[in-house]
Amino acid sequence: MLSRIAGAAGSTLVVGLVGEAAGEPTKTGALAPADPDAFPTVPTWTRQIGAPTGKGYGQPSPHESAVTRRLYPGLTQPITAYSTSPLQDLDGGITPNGLFFERHHAGVPAIDPGKHRLMIHGLVKEPLLLTVDDIRQFPSVSRIHFIECAGNPSFLPPWGKTAAEVAGLVSCAEWTGVSLRTLLEEVGLHPDAKWVIAEGADAAAMTRSIPLEKCLDDTLVVYSQNGERLRPEQGYPLRLVVPGFEGNMNIKWLRRLHVTNAPAYSREETAKYTDLMPDGRARKFSFVMECKSIITQPSGSHQLTRHGAHEIRGIAWSGMGKVERVDVSVDGGATWHKAELQSTVHAKALTAFRAPFPWNGEERVIMSRAIDETGYVQPTLSALEAARGKNSFYHNNAIQPWRIASDGNVTNGRE
Numbered sequence: 001m002l003s004r005i006a007g008a009a010g011s012t013l014v015v016g017l018v019g020e021a022a023g024e025p026t027k028t029g030a031l032a033p034a035d036p037d038a039f040p041t042v043p044t045w046t047r048q049i050g051a052p053t054g055k056g057y058g059q060p061s062p063h064e065s066a067v068t069r070r071l072y073p074g075l076t077q078p079i080t081a082y083s084t085s086p087l088q089d090l091d092g093g094i095t096p097n098g099l100f101f102e103r104h105h106a107g108v109p110a111i112d113p114g115k116h117r118l119m120i121h122g123l124v125k126e127p128l129l130l131t132v133d134d135i136r137q138f139p140s141v142s143r144i145h146f147i148e149c150a151g152n153p154s155f156l157p158p159w160g161k162t163a164a165e166v167a168g169l170v171s172c173a174e175w176t177g178v179s180l181r182t183l184l185e186e187v188g189l190h191p192d193a194k195w196v197i198a199e200g201a202d203a204a205a206m207t208r209s210i211p212l213e214k215c216l217d218d219t220l221v222v223y224s225q226n227g228e229r230l231r232p233e234q235g236y237p238l239r240l241v242v243p244g245f246e247g248n249m250n251i252k253w254l255r256r257l258h259v260t261n262a263p264a265y266s267r268e269e270t271a272k273y274t275d276l277m278p279d280g281r282a283r284k285f286s287f288v289m290e291c292k293s294i295i296t297q298p299s300g301s302h303q304l305t306r307h308g309a310h311e312i313r314g315i316a317w318s319g320m321g322k323v324e325r326v327d328v329s330v331d332g333g334a335t336w337h338k339a340e341l342q343s344t345v346h347a348k349a350l351t352a353f354r355a356p357f358p359w360n361g362e363e364r365v366i367m368s369r370a371i372d373e374t375g376y377v378q379p380t381l382s383a384l385e386a387a388r389g390k391n392s393f394y395h396n397n398a399i400q401p402w403r404i405a406s407d408g409n410v411t412n413g414r415e
């Protein structure tokens with residue numbers, strides 16, 4: 001419950017700052033609190049000069065130390081290593097760099113940017129070997145885009161308890177770098193060029209084939225993330241950003257772009273990142289991350305502590321373009337209401353939404369459903385399974401329900 005100010009009605013609360021003796025509580029009619037920092041005493045931090053400047057690189061408040069990426073025991077080292085972004089603790093559509101999700105197949109390489117090179121070769125007129133400094137001298141662009149792992153989340157229980165566990169393999173940043181088109185124009189494409197095979201400099205030598213059309217459209221070779229150089233975990237000093245396509249194609253620690261007339265059929269586009277259909281055939285090159293949303297507040301592990309006006313908040317995104325609309329339901333999907341989108345909606349970017357939510361102790365199942373500019377509507381899990389069968393591992397963009405108990409406790413609403 002909210003603490004109402006004692007005797008507030010009709011009287012004025014006096015909180016003295018000037019000319020008051022140190023340590024003397026202000027007079028409000030309430031009992032003097034034992035804690036010298038408790039309201040309405042003028043607290044210690046107001047009575048003394050604060051910390052000096054001089055932290056070369058700023059850190060969050062120590063009181064926010066619980067807001068971290070979630071690590072999964074046994075999944076912190078090569079092949080299946082990942083950490084998820086704490087969606088349930090974040091606001092808005094940009095992910096702080098230190099909380100961007102991670103997915104590494106052979107750990108984070110310690111790259112010396114002075115020795116790192118990007119080679120562009122194959123079906124080109126003039127192959128190039130570029131330093132990071134060379135790349136920074138090309139005309140640049142800054143774009144806001146999400147990256148989402150295609151396995152976010154798997155289709156199988158146990159269902160995650162928190163938004164991070166359910167969908168924390170998505171994050172969004174403002175990326176700065178060079179349009180891949182600019183670099184491909186520099187090397188000059190051979191008329192037979194149809195694909196670009198991107199390779200990473202990590203011990204996994206992560207390799208993916210990208211259709212030339214996408215490379216000439218909005219694909220970026222980036223060196224900065226939210227204004228500062230890429231974090232080592234995000235691909236320092238160079239990564240590919242392939243907007244709206246599977247996270248796996250956003251090759252980190254980028255060292256080679258091989259222009260070819262056919263895909264490479266690498267491990268990551270054959271044994272992995274294909275979707276086994278009920279008839280035994282596999283969907284391959286299922287590049288686009290389809291429209292999706294999740295409520296992040298209130299979400300699993302949150303606790304509502306008061307009755308009255310609340311708000312449902314969340315994020316929505318689509319690999320096909322802009323989010324057009326988000327609907328929310330507070331009755332398990334029986335009825336839907338339009339949520340409000342944040343003012344600037346970027347294509348292929350996380351878009352924050354919010355909707356009023358009066359709550360007075362009712363049991364509720366809340367969920368969101370996003371619709372993108374192509375008219376695609378985020379499906380339910382059962383609709384997805386009806387279309388694709390139960391063998392798929394990747395591309396689960398199902399509607400996520402959260403259950404609110406009468407005591408305000410929030411848990412995963414999937415049965």
Ligand SMILES: Nc1nc2c(c(=O)[nH]1)N[C@H]1C(S)=C(S)[C@@H](COP(=O)(O)O)O[C@H]1N2
Binds near residue numbers: 247251253
């Ligand atoms: N070189 C290289 N690139 C890579 C990977 C990798 O292990 N090595 N992982 C891929 C996968 S599966 C995903 S989902 C994204 C994750 O990007 P992030 O760690 O910056 O969030 O990077 C992709 N690029």
Ligand SMILES: [Mo]
Binds near residue numbers: 103148149151247248
């Ligand atoms: Mo991934």
